[in-house]
Amino acid sequence: MRTDRPLLSVPCASCGQVIRTHVKTRVYCSTRCRWLLEFAKFELGGCPCGARVDRSAYRPFGPDDVIRLNAAYAELVTLHRSCRGQAAREEDPNYSLDCDCNSCRAERGQGERERRRRTVPKAKRRAGLARARRAAVLKRDGYICQICFLPTDPQARFIDDLHPEVDHRSQVQDGGDDDIDNLRTAHRWCNEARNSGATDAEIRERAVLMFSAAHGADGAT
Structure with missing residues (x-):
């Protein structure tokens, strides 16, 4: 990792918390926070705090009901952004909003991230x-x-x-x-x-x- 890259402040695409990173492509504060958002987008798991959309209120599933239900899911995902960040912090003992590149990890006294194997x-x-x-x-x-x-x-x-x-x-x-x-x-x-x-x-x-x-x-x- 090049240490001369600028340190960026990027909001997490899942919970909205600001991440400090040298990696331009980093958009999530943690892998767990990313998967919480993906699971919410599947509109199956609701929110980590237990909030869910009452699907029975939108039956029978006609075209208008589908549109209203999708809007309700989108609203749930947006309103409960902080819940995903809190759940990610509680479940990951190494959770950090600081840069996670190997250079920054070395400065903090942490080991290098496990490298992805190129051939499997x-x-x-x-x-x-x-x-x-x-x-x-x-x-x-x-x-x-x-x-x-x-x-x-x-x-x-x-x-x-x-x-x-x-x-x-x-x-x-x-x-x-x-x-x-x-x-x-x-x-x-x-x-x-x-x-x-x-x-x-x-x-x-x-x-x-x-x-x-x-x-x-x-x-x-």
């Missing part, structure tokens, strides 16, 4: 297997997400929520393998929500809302 042969082998079997899995499932049971969009870009991905029924970290029987079709959003700890029931409910907003209220039936 095992992960690359797994990715190769997934690519080889992806077409067979998508065709077998008829391009239907096996988490929310709504159709994916084969023409969607890979960053779009409706893009079809291949998900592991039993996660690799839990002992799952790349056998085709352990693979299933999933929306990109459903896959990420599941990896963030959301239950299948929560994912299905939110997926119906997203699908209704994208295709009209009749498209989710």
Whole structure:
């Protein structure tokens, strides 16, 4: 890390607290604060303080209800910014608003951050297997997400929520393998929500809302 870089003051994109950093690309005060925001954006976990949106007040999920519910979620995410910062501080013993580059850490007497490994042969082998079997899995499932049971969009870009991905029924970290029987079709959003700890029931409910907003209220039936 170059020590001649200017020390910037940047507000955390999640909780709004000002970070002092030499790294121009740093936008979150901590990794935990970032994931709290991502989980809130999935509109499943609500706020760390326990505040949640009452979804029952917006049923049935017609087009107007979807718009009002999304606005309520956005308001919750905005009003409870400080809750995410407080939760991140309480859960991370090394939480700091100071620069976290290796030069600054050395000045504070801390060790260097663990460097990301440039090559991960095992992960690359797994990715190769997934690519080889992806077409067979998508065709077998008829391009239907096996988490929310709504159709994916084969023409969607890979960053779009409706893009079809291949998900592991039993996660690799839990002992799952790349056998085709352990693979299933999933929306990109459903896959990420599941990896963030959301239950299948929560994912299905939110997926119906997203699908209704994208295709009209009749498209989710």
